[in-house]
Amino acid sequence: KHIIELCDFISGIQAEIGKEKFTYESHDVDHDLYDAIKNMAFEKLQYALDTDDKNVRDERIGEITDEIIPALEEQFPDINEQIGRNSLTK
Numbered sequence: 001k002h003i004i005e006l007c008d009f010i011s012g013i014q015a016e017i018g019k020e021k022f023t024y025e026s027h028d029v030d031h032d033l034y035d036a037i038k039n040m041a042f043e044k045l046q047y048a049l050d051t052d053d054k055n056v057r058d059e060r061i062g063e064i065t066d067e068i069i070p071a072l073e074e075q076f077p078d079i080n081e082q083i084g085r086n087s088l089t090k
Helices: 002-017 031-049 054-072 079-083
Strands: none
Touching (some): 054 079
16 A cells, blocks of 8 residues: 555656656677676686675776676677676766
8 A cells, every 4th residue: 555655656756757767778698798708707706796895896896807808809899888898987
């Protein structure tokens, strides 16, 4: 009952403001690239993610990414776009 009231309230706010819902555009995963990255860096990524410190985690993942891209760039020329590198800002 309360959830329905909250949903109605949110819908009312949206109608009042007039902002459309965000639509997510799905992209297919290049399974060959996924497998190549998994084979090359799975254990390293497990280690990189095994910390509570966001800065340490980001640094470790950055180092792994810097290692993976040059190694796979010839086989996957669009690797930067595929993994989203340089497409997002923090």
